[in-house]
Amino acid sequence: MTDPRDHAISVLKENDRGTYTVPTKGLYPFQWNWDSCFTAIGQAHFDEDRAWTEMETLFAHQWDDGMVPHIIFHVHDDGYFPGPDVWQTGRAVRTSGITQPAVAGFALKRLFAMSKDKAMAARRARALLEPIHRWHQWFYTCRDPGAEGLVAIIHPWEAGRDNSIDWDEPFARVPTDGIDPYVRRDTQHADPAHRPTKEQYDRYLWLVQHFRALGWDNNKLHDASPFQVVDPGFNAILIRGCADLSELAGELGAHQIAAANRDWAQKGVGALEALWSEKHGQYLCLDRTTGTLIDSASIGGIMAVIANIPAYRAAAITRTIASEAERTRYVVPSHSLDDPRFDAKRYWRGPVWLVVNYLIAVGLKAAGEDAMAEKIVRSSLELIEKSGFAEYYDPLDGEPLGGRTFTWTAAVVLEFLA
Template structure:
């Protein structure tokens, strides 16, 4: 059941207020304190939230993100617009070489898909605002094709690049990475959020080891490609980039641009996605390209196949099984797995923005599961607020609070008002 009108109105206003408070004048922070900078895929989702009440501000979010693009085409995962000592590791540790201080890795390129959503919401402004960004988006997508493919699947070179920092999907590959002696360092995240909801120190030792290696090489992709010690083929990246290629091609056609190069990338990733099919587990799975080993995990990223335009019927039993095991789906890791942790970041919690992508993919293939997931996500937010993520068993809010992308997902998709305005296709 959808929320009562007065509840919807209250939550709509609360979500708008959160986005306004997290606006830093041209870019959004995910939440005050814990994440004081501009994050790549967070900003893409923030844009669709702004579109519910300020279309100009929505486009500015993407324009600011793309202004940080590196000369090689990469768009970084964090842009350090202002130095904030409350965050670690900051720009001095990363040593990024872009036009704005930034990290040396990217993030799931959902931005083209969100740009198409903005255009659809306001066709008159779409062409004018997206045209100056189109070539930059093509260069970013080409960067993934040049530097991140393995047998056609998209790889990550750091757990943070996937956006799913500490998922059990990386456990095997991370165990094979020997951390450096980094000396003493002070994490800042556990000063904002209970440590039981964050990655372990052993994870951070490896995260920072990878940052140090990249910094020493000045993030030169050619040099790093041959010797990088962590390279994992990832459903998150593969499915999101595949959908983004399709959507960027559509944007290009609307602009009257030649999209033949973009269209040529689509079958490469379609074939690459099938290399992520684990036949024993019957799921899309992570594969360590250095060892050849599967992670043997069912994650919420596994269900992004429909968002990418791939209808794999064998995934439906997994989806329904994991959702039956919890009160709120989709958990980020299989609740029947011994590695499942209900409140620890990407080892179990529910994330509203991935729920939206999964549900909309299901909608596009005509599965009722998509509408049920939207209703379930809306109820989770109604009962527990705008947290970064949620305990799938109890619904308890976890991580950062007053979170931009959760507010944005409510405004664009989960709110009953959004459905009435045809923001939701189900």
């Protein structure tokens, strides 16, 4: 194998479409929201200007209400389903109608910290403060109507962890009647055994059609959704995004943005406590429609260490990862091996994702859990040496799974090697 750094850069360049980067060609031929933010961090290692452009392109497609869509369909490509004709969001440049984890605040601060050209970085960061702030405000207005300090996702694709075991129970309540006939494309690019099932796709599409019928009006969607889940990982990313945006805004003199985001972050960290499970040694998802915690120990409750959670919680999470590590060759599996539903090869039901490893390692390091953070980085680098820059990996034998030459995997490897 060539030098991993050179290899990672070549993956990022191969997937670069000029002003945005595709996650991987074939399977994901457009711009994805959180992928792009990680991509920018990777690009900042070798092309600062290009990294800022990646973020700017994403926010150029922010909705008027503040939402930043999860996919931007810059080009026509029949190789992906569901495309813009299914979403029908009525945008000039076509987009999906749901959002994704709010990595932008974290990415912005990281880009600014890494920048060599500070004058350019300050100018471009300043221009992004307000749009990112508006996105955060949108979350707390439209996805936390009860002002609890935690937001709900209304579609599994919003969490990015599409087929997590976390959703099995709440998803069972989503109907499948009346969905338009469709043909999946993902299973033509990746092994169907490593992807979500048809039953899950039916429910993904039912929700899309339901929201579409409501005109994508974010004043209505949260309450109208039969699927409302408070995911600790999703919230932790948003909380960290608020905290980082607050710090950077303060440094750049945008004091109102700094204050509002500091308040959201503080409230969010406090509210996360209600999701802690002593039994599992990690956070769990809350089903907002029933008000109960979901008994499912997934990576969502581990990656919560990216929020500035109390050190004793980070220590407990470290012990939980250590116990999983006794049974897997590679860490961190996306679901606990204690759960009979664990599946080493099926997308978010067991495989290791390097982008999640990155968030966990950053969070653990900040909490002083250096040894586990380093173990996670080592395991990640072993995976790319053995199996290349895959979308995800089998935690038991390291087999590469899903798409190949994957952008965000390459992006975080540049961080691991820095």
